[in-house]
Amino acid sequence: MAAITLKDIVKQYGDGYLAVKGVSLDIADGEFVILVGPSGCGKSTLLRMIVGLEDITSGDLEIGGKRVNEKAPRDRHLAMVFQNYALYPHLTVFENIAFPLRLQKGAFTEAQIQEKVTFAAKTLELQDHLDRKPANLSGGQRQRVAMGRAIVREADAFLFDEPLSNLDAKLRGQMRTEIARMQRRLGTTTVYVTHDQTEAMTLGDRVAVLRKGELQQVASPRGLYEQPKNLFVAGFIGSPPMNFLPGEVTGQSLRLPFADVPMTAELAAKLGQRKLVIVGIRPEHFEDASLLEEGKRDAGVTFDSDVDVTEWLGSELYAYIPFDTNPDVAQTLEELDRDLDGEGLRTQLIVALSSETKVRDGDKATLWFDADRLMVFDPETGENLTWDADAATSIDRENEADRKASLERAQAREKATA
Numbered sequence: 001m002a003a004i005t006l007k008d009i010v011k012q013y014g015d016g017y018l019a020v021k022g023v024s025l026d027i028a029d030g031e032f033v034i035l036v037g038p039s040g041c042g043k044s045t046l047l048r049m050i051v052g053l054e055d056i057t058s059g060d061l062e063i064g065g066k067r068v069n070e071k072a073p074r075d076r077h078l079a080m081v082f083q084n085y086a087l088y089p090h091l092t093v094f095e096n097i098a099f100p101l102r103l104q105k106g107a108f109t110e111a112q113i114q115e116k117v118t119f120a121a122k123t124l125e126l127q128d129h130l131d132r133k134p135a136n137l138s139g140g141q142r143q144r145v146a147m148g149r150a151i152v153r154e155a156d157a158f159l160f161d162e163p164l165s166n167l168d169a170k171l172r173g174q175m176r177t178e179i180a181r182m183q184r185r186l187g188t189t190t191v192y193v194t195h196d197q198t199e200a201m202t203l204g205d206r207v208a209v210l211r212k213g214e215l216q217q218v219a220s221p222r223g224l225y226e227q228p229k230n231l232f233v234a235g236f237i238g239s240p241p242m243n244f245l246p247g248e249v250t251g252q253s254l255r256l257p258f259a260d261v262p263m264t265a266e267l268a269a270k271l272g273q274r275k276l277v278i279v280g281i282r283p284e285h286f287e288d289a290s291l292l293e294e295g296k297r298d299a300g301v302t303f304d305s306d307v308d309v310t311e312w313l314g315s316e317l318y319a320y321i322p323f324d325t326n327p328d329v330a331q332t333l334e335e336l337d338r339d340l341d342g343e344g345l346r347t348q349l350i351v352a353l354s355s356e357t358k359v360r361d362g363d364k365a366t367l368w369f370d371a372d373r374l375m376v377f378d379p380e381t382g383e384n385l386t387w388d389a390d391a392a393t394s395i396d397r398e399n400e401a402d403r404k405a406s407l408e409r410a411q412a413r414e415k416a417t418a
Contacts, residue, residue: 001189002064002077002156003029004050009059011045011213019045021213022059030407032183032190034204036197037236038340042213043193044161050191051080051159064156079150080159083166085142087134094130097121097148120148123182140171140178147182157189164199176202184410197237201225205403206396209233211339219392220399227392231278231332231382234375235340240283240318240350244333246326247279247376254279254376257323258349259303261371270385271376277385278329280375283318283352288359289366300370307363308348312355319359319367321349329379336382 004027011020020042027033035043048054050061052073061069068076079100087096097117101108108116121127124144134142143163150158160179164172180203183190194200200207201221209216209224209232217229221237228234234242248255249271252263256279263271271277289302311318325333325347333347351367359365376385 001029001187003027003062004157004189004191005060005062005065006046006050007060007062009046009049009061010057011042011049011054012057019213020049023210023213023215024059025208025215025218027189027191030187030189031403032180032192032203032205034200034207035191035193035210036195036200036207037210038195040212041210043195043210046210047080047159047161047191047193051078052076077153077156078159079153079155079157080161081143081146081150081163083162085134085146087142087145089134092131092133093121093126093137093145093148096134096145097126097152100149100153116152116154117148120151123151123185124148124178138171139167140175143167143175144178147179151182151186155188157191158183160190160192162194163192164194164196172196172199179203184406185414187407187411197239201237205399207237209236220396222399223392223395226395227384227387228375229384229387231280231336231377231384232339234280234377234384235336238282240352241340242280242282242375243349244336244377245279245281245323245349246329247277248326249275249277254374257325258305258321259301261301261374267376267386274378276326276328276379278332278377278379280377281369281373283350285373286351286353286367286369288353288357289368290358291354291356292368297368300368302366302368304364304366305349307359307361307365310359310361314355316355317353317357317359319351319353319365321351323347323349332379332382 006023006025009020009023012018023046035046037043045054049056052071056069060067063076088099091099094117097120098113101113101116121130124147126141126144126148129137129141134145137145164175167175176199192203204221206218207221207224208218211232217224217233224233224237228237235244245256252268254261254263289297305321307319308322309320353359377383378385
């Protein structure tokens with residue numbers, strides 16, 4: 001195992017295109033870090049530079065404290081799991097897993113190869129499939145074989161390049177837990193690239209969000225969700241995505257398209273002289289006012305609105321409420337939507353309500369939201385004006401303690417069952 005350090009890493013192609021723009025990132029020994037972002041943000045390029053498949057234009061890459069910029073991929077002691085699995089169709093599962101060991105001619109005896117492959121197969125529950133060929137395996141089983149090949153190498157770090165994108169939704173969910181279990185069991189430093197924020201939020205100890213080759217924020221999943229530093233991170237993290245609305249400062253209130261929100265002195269101070277801002281509200285921070293407990297209604301903001309469409313999902317209901325945005329922030333929100341791989345469709349509020357709600361298509365609903373959960377962004381810079389540095393630090397400190405405790409528990413279980 002080893003720590004990985006990126007210092008101002010740049011990738012510029014021959015035609016002048018800057019794919020990665022000065023990324024700096026410290027990945028601790030045994031940490032699981034996710035590189036996430038929309039298509040073309042540079043995350044796979046960054047991963048390929050770490051493994052040595054792409055040259056580094058400038059900056060320093062250190063693995064285990066040693067600079068490896070000029071080292072060949074085979075000399076970096078890293079194991080990469082590709083999106084397409086890269087299995088050999090004519091070899092059995094056993095021989096596919098053993099392949100990296102056999103490449104090092106004479107380095108391992110047959111008994112050692114057998115031991116390492118058996119350990120990897122047991123870790124990934126592939127014992128019953130060792131004599132089968134890849135063509136006779138499911139997508140999830142093939143992915144586990146690719147992971148087994150990484151395990152036997154006893155690499156300093158695992159690198160995953162969108163490994164689950166070829167699987168269906170159910171298999172992706174199962175494989176996420178397999179990868180998490182394997183990483184905790186082995187305690188190996190892991191860098192994982194995905195465009196799927198569900199994978200990022202459920203797998204990573206920390207998540208690095210990239211946009212157009214630039215690092216936007218690195219934090220725990222909870223830190224990104226509760227304390228995003230800017231408009232892009234706030235919009236990328238969360239499903240359904242955060243609602244963005246124009247907010248006009250009028251006296252001591254913040255006027256939204258559907259309600260006026262009283263401003264605290266603290267919020268007013270953060271807004272300064274701004275007259276127009278972008279307000280972010282997560283869908284789950286709304287409630288059906290008719291279902292509120294007595295006394296809670298006065299603690300937030302209540303408003304009436306026409307519901308366009310609803311989607312009932314069993315555990316909750318999504319209500320969609322169209323609104324007209326302010327033309328002065330429309331361009332900023334359109335650019336953000338494009339950066340987030342959106343389709344530039346109509347502006348609408350997405351509200352996640354309890355499945356007990358009686359709100360339906362075409363209703364005029366009375367809804368409620370907690371004004372303390374609002375985030376406010378500068379429309380020019382995208383900066384989160386309500387970002388709380390102390391809260392963000394506290395969240396990440398708790399996350400690091402949880403990570404270390406989780407590793408210790410997983411390794412204690414491993415010793416107890418050995």
